[in-house]
Amino acid sequence: MEFQDGLAPAVDSEDIILVPADDVREHLVVVGNGMAGCRAVEELLARDAGRYRVTIFGAEPYVNYNRIMLSPVLAGEKTFEQIVINDRAWYDDNGIELIAGDPVTAIDRDAKRVTAQSGRSVHYDKLLIATGSDPFIIPVPGKDLPGVISFRDMKDVDTMLEAADKGGAAVVIGGGLLGLEAAHGLTLRGMKVTVIHLMDTLMERQLDEAAGWLLKSALEGRGQTILTGANTEAIFGDGKVEGVRLKDGTEIPASLVVMAVGIRPSTALAREAGLEVNRGIKVNDHMVTSDPDVLAVGECVEHDGNVYGLVAPLWDMCRSLADGLTDQHTGYKGSVTSTKLKVAGLDVFSAGDFSGGEGCEDIVLRDASRGVYKRVIVKDDRIVGAVLYGDTVDGGWYFDMLKREEDVGEIRDLLIFGQAFASGGGALDPKAAVAALSDDAEICGCNGVSKGQVVSCIEAGNCSLDAVRATCKASASCGSCTGLVENLLAVVLGDDVASGPKTMCKCTSFTHDDVRREIVAQNMRSIPEVMQLLHWSTPDGCSSCRPALNYYLLCALPGEYQDDQQSRFVNERMHANIQKDGTYSVVPRMWGGLTNPRELRAIADVVEKYDAPMVKVTGGQRLDIFGIKKEDLPAVWADLNAAGMVSGHAYGKSLRTVKTCVGSEWCRFGTQDSTGLGVKIERMTWGSWMPHKFKIAVSGCPRNCAEATIKDFGVVCVDSGYELHVGGNGGIHVRATDLLCKVATEQEAMDYCAAFTQLYREEARYLERTAPWIERVGVDYVKQRIVEDEAGREALRARFLYSQSFSQDDPWAERAAGQHAELHQPLAPIAIAAE
Amino acid sequence: MTDWIDIGTLADIPQRGARTVQIGGEKEIAVFRTGDDHVFALVNECPHKKGPLSQGIVHGHSVACPLHNWNIALKTGEAQGADEGCTPTIAVRQEGGRILIARPTALKAAA
Numbered sequence A: 001m002e003f004q005d006g007l008a009p010a011v012d013s014e015d016i017i018l019v020p021a022d023d024v025r026e027h028l029v030v031v032g033n034g035m036a037g038c039r040a041v042e043e044l045l046a047r048d049a050g051r052y053r054v055t056i057f058g059a060e061p062y063v064n065y066n067r068i069m070l071s072p073v074l075a076g077e078k079t080f081e082q083i084v085i086n087d088r089a090w091y092d093d094n095g096i097e098l099i100a101g102d103p104v105t106a107i108d109r110d111a112k113r114v115t116a117q118s119g120r121s122v123h124y125d126k127l128l129i130a131t132g133s134d135p136f137i138i139p140v141p142g143k144d145l146p147g148v149i150s151f152r153d154m155k156d157v158d159t160m161l162e163a164a165d166k167g168g169a170a171v172v173i174g175g176g177l178l179g180l181e182a183a184h185g186l187t188l189r190g191m192k193v194t195v196i197h198l199m200d201t202l203m204e205r206q207l208d209e210a211a212g213w214l215l216k217s218a219l220e221g222r223g224q225t226i227l228t229g230a231n232t233e234a235i236f237g238d239g240k241v242e243g244v245r246l247k248d249g250t251e252i253p254a255s256l257v258v259m260a261v262g263i264r265p266s267t268a269l270a271r272e273a274g275l276e277v278n279r280g281i282k283v284n285d286h287m288v289t290s291d292p293d294v295l296a297v298g299e300c301v302e303h304d305g306n307v308y309g310l311v312a313p314l315w316d317m318c319r320s321l322a323d324g325l326t327d328q329h330t331g332y333k334g335s336v337t338s339t340k341l342k343v344a345g346l347d348v349f350s351a352g353d354f355s356g357g358e359g360c361e362d363i364v365l366r367d368a369s370r371g372v373y374k375r376v377i378v379k380d381d382r383i384v385g386a387v388l389y390g391d392t393v394d395g396g397w398y399f400d401m402l403k404r405e406e407d408v409g410e411i412r413d414l415l416i417f418g419q420a421f422a423s424g425g426g427a428l429d430p431k432a433a434v435a436a437l438s439d440d441a442e443i444c445g446c447n448g449v450s451k452g453q454v455v456s457c458i459e460a461g462n463c464s465l466d467a468v469r470a471t472c473k474a475s476a477s478c479g480s481c482t483g484l485v486e487n488l489l490a491v492v493l494g495d496d497v498a499s500g501p502k503t504m505c506k507c508t509s510f511t512h513d514d515v516r517r518e519i520v521a522q523n524m525r526s527i528p529e530v531m532q533l534l535h536w537s538t539p540d541g542c543s544s545c546r547p548a549l550n551y552y553l554l555c556a557l558p559g560e561y562q563d564d565q566q567s568r569f570v571n572e573r574m575h576a577n578i579q580k581d582g583t584y585s586v587v588p589r590m591w592g593g594l595t596n597p598r599e600l601r602a603i604a605d606v607v608e609k610y611d612a613p614m615v616k617v618t619g620g621q622r623l624d625i626f627g628i629k630k631e632d633l634p635a636v637w638a639d640l641n642a643a644g645m646v647s648g649h650a651y652g653k654s655l656r657t658v659k660t661c662v663g664s665e666w667c668r669f670g671t672q673d674s675t676g677l678g679v680k681i682e683r684m685t686w687g688s689w690m691p692h693k694f695k696i697a698v699s700g701c702p703r704n705c706a707e708a709t710i711k712d713f714g715v716v717c718v719d720s721g722y723e724l725h726v727g728g729n730g731g732i733h734v735r736a737t738d739l740l741c742k743v744a745t746e747q748e749a750m751d752y753c754a755a756f757t758q759l760y761r762e763e764a765r766y767l768e769r770t771a772p773w774i775e776r777v778g779v780d781y782v783k784q785r786i787v788e789d790e791a792g793r794e795a796l797r798a799r800f801l802y803s804q805s806f807s808q809d810d811p812w813a814e815r816a817a818g819q820h821a822e823l824h825q826p827l828a829p830i831a832i833a834a835e
Numbered sequence B: 001m002t003d004w005i006d007i008g009t010l011a012d013i014p015q016r017g018a019r020t021v022q023i024g025g026e027k028e029i030a031v032f033r034t035g036d037d038h039v040f041a042l043v044n045e046c047p048h049k050k051g052p053l054s055q056g057i058v059h060g061h062s063v064a065c066p067l068h069n070w071n072i073a074l075k076t077g078e079a080q081g082a083d084e085g086c087t088p089t090i091a092v093r094q095e096g097g098r099i100l101i102a103r104p105t106a107l108k109a110a111a
């Protein structure tokens, strides 16, 4: 997304922007292409799109992106493309000139001109300064060494990623939000991270001591070293960073040092232009500076003595600013901020003043086993502050009451148990909780969306989480408010929606379908990523969601996804069926049920060589060798491989067998070569992973000796061609197939089979066989996709074959060649010498 | 005093997986490594019908038995949820990247 066309263009000092002669609109020039600058323009466009001609200067060579999402980019959970807020098309569509990679260096207020580094100079009617903040660099020796960086923009993230690629150790100076996010990301990227924090409590501005301690122990549990009360004396190194020395003499080696000790409003430009500047650029309630034609917004401003370092206040500022520019006069009244964060996947919330003091009472709840700490600070029956750790669902409720200065005298005793409890009910009902929030209560902190806005968005017909995300942006960034938005959907749309399909398992509030859709939509690439982005409530899932996620990812990313062995049920991990005594059974593939002397001899040899107690003909027309020990499996497979046999996948959620009957080759009733077709189909489909096991059969005539009408895909040959049947099931609930259609040629039978298989692979839920799947979606739907939609069928078939090109390596051959030997071998046996 | 036996390194066990170890003529022991790199050791037998727990799916600090999906707490060996039963645990510790397990008590008594 980095685009070069805006990079430092060589121009003379004159205004090179060609303005149509009849464009008499006032020119708004914005300095700073960051979160506040662009949001202000968005607000302005929403009110009066044509009113101003807009030019935006940005020091960074990018389009407008979501700065708070740099942490997920660092952690490898998002790509830069995914955090872009407004892409190039937005600028183009709205006629906005973006000059990226060219910082403004001077403002001439008399001539009403700004000049940029490249020499480009532009006239303005209104100027908006939105330069954000500069990271604060502590003045210690070595601070300028290569390898010492801050954490503010995409460039810093790139530097960190480069360092992490080389591995080694990193030091993060500063245990505030930014520092901890940097440390978390670098840890996930494989670096050994030490956090140096001057204060005794991490995030002391947001957390009290108790919550800070919980956070510290949780982070230490994840392998970080956290030094609190530690004072940096120097950064040392010869030509590049080699480590950090503390005042007490301790030296910590590091190839990367991230300074995240704080930020300062970026005011140099305004100060040099003679604008009134205190800690930040001084603005009034409409974000106007001491010069009526110059406005300022974002972290660079000071309003009513306050400067802000979080996004929520910026949204309020941008609204007041746009109101002012379009002659609606609602002024900014300052913001009370709350912080709701996920630091390293841990939920933290704080709001207001929690320093305590005269007349303040603390209400505290600790639940050690759940790792929960809650503290609400009350003064004169009003909430003045709150700190929550581990369970932050009530953060919004406390914050709402705090902002509205509501009298909580009546519910004081119940307050700490949360909204659902305090407002009666007793039982936790999250829907009642969101229903009770006021309309201006903030739901999505990242994008500044209130409850009222979400509700009107839903009422306007956006009835799903995705639609809400796409329309009003609530829950579209960090996702920590997803639960709230879902509850709002339920409240607005009634219980029909709320009682939708079951969630995947107790680790998540999402259904199978939600998870599959999001995996594709957000291009997720690993199980930990899915769990992180979809807020799994357990650290690494359970035995029901892990195999499902593994399959969904495998299906979505053929050839790219790195299969997770540990998320596979034992049979799929061992490529054999576990038996009640812990031994395994081995079923080699016999294409279409055919075999020959060489295969039979090899099987007979294996049975003898490994003392297999039993060998049996299976219901799927294969031979099953029982009682093989896990240690012997690779050797058994090597012997079978040598005779040309591969895994029969009798153990997998995968294509099992293609049963055939004798067919026209021999049988006096046979109409087509059912055996030959079965072999071809098995060659095409073997090795494919599925939501559940998948069985195929081909019968040579309607006598149907291969039992094709109780198979997932069945072919019944007739004189004029091939009847294709789907959705049959023997087993627990017998279901005969539905007739899909009839085709004339073998090739068509194969093509429809591939397309049907892929449709099932892509759309069924994990552990749902074709029979219940078809009952759920209806056979008409399947016909429409496979029979009527020719192009769709062709695309499904192509996707199946593409995926197959990666899955037809015999898993036995890999093991026989020594891969994953540890799965078959115990740790070195230990003989204990008699004492 | 406990006798500690060095059975290998953390890296020898797959994360969210297990390896088995046989000490003397004792029952097979399953040594588990969790997602957060804790190590636990249990007799490799499910309290239900002696399923080989080492072959189960490890999640959090539990393992799902491969035979009938009982969930066993790795720390205590107790079956969780509605199921009842307990598998004996063996003390284990990590030291300088090595894994040490306590010599099984039965063995000690016999020695």
Ligand code: SRM
Residues within 6 Å of the ligand: A577, A578, A579, A585, A587, A616, A617, A618, A619, A620, A621, A622, A623, A624, A650, A656, A657, A659, A693, A695, A710, A711, A728, A729, A730, A731, A732, A733, A769
């Ligand atoms: C070996 C075999 C029995 C035999 O000796 O003939 C067999 C053995 C097992 N079947 Fe079967 N089924 C076998 C053919 C069948 C058939 C017949 C067929 O495929 O034509 C059916 C009915 C057709 C169907 O699936 O619709 C069948 C319906 C089941 C079911 C019920 C499935 C259902 O949807 O209701 C299960 C249970 C399950 O999968 O959850 C099952 C499960 C099992 C398991 C895997 C039970 C388990 O989890 O351990 C058995 C594994 C034994 C082993 O270790 O090898 N087996 N099983 C057959 C292997 C066929 C092959 O060569 O791969």
Ligand SMILES: Cc1cc2nc3c(=O)[nH]c(=O)nc-3n(C[C@H](O)[C@H](O)[C@H](O)COP(=O)(O)OP(=O)(O)OC[C@H]3O[C@@H](n4cnc5c(N)ncnc54)[C@H](O)[C@@H]3O)c2cc1C
Residues within 6 Å of the ligand: A031, A032, A033, A034, A035, A036, A037, A057, A058, A059, A060, A067, A068, A069, A070, A071, A102, A103, A104, A105, A130, A131, A132, A133, A151, A152, A153, A178, A181, A266, A269, A297, A298, A299, A300, A308, A309, A310, A311, A312, A314, A341
């Ligand atoms: C890693 C990270 C994580 C964060 N997480 C959170 C969070 O979870 N919650 C939260 O509320 N806040 C968070 N923040 C803070 C949030 O990002 C800021 O509050 C917000 O970006 C401020 O917006 P802004 O427009 O004022 O400044 P910025 O977004 O920094 O935009 C200013 C832009 O102006 C450009 N600029 C500066 N000088 C010039 C010049 N002379 N000419 C042209 N362009 C110039 C800068 O390059 C920059 O692109 C986080 C910040 C970081 C860095």
Ligand code: SF4
Residues within 6 Å of the ligand: none
């Ligand atoms: S019918 Fe039952 S006992 Fe027989 S193989 Fe199938 S699952 Fe096992």
Ligand code: FES
Residues within 6 Å of the ligand: B046, B047, B048, B049, B050, B051, B065, B066, B067, B068, B069, B070
């Ligand atoms: S043997 Fe473990 S659950 Fe049955």
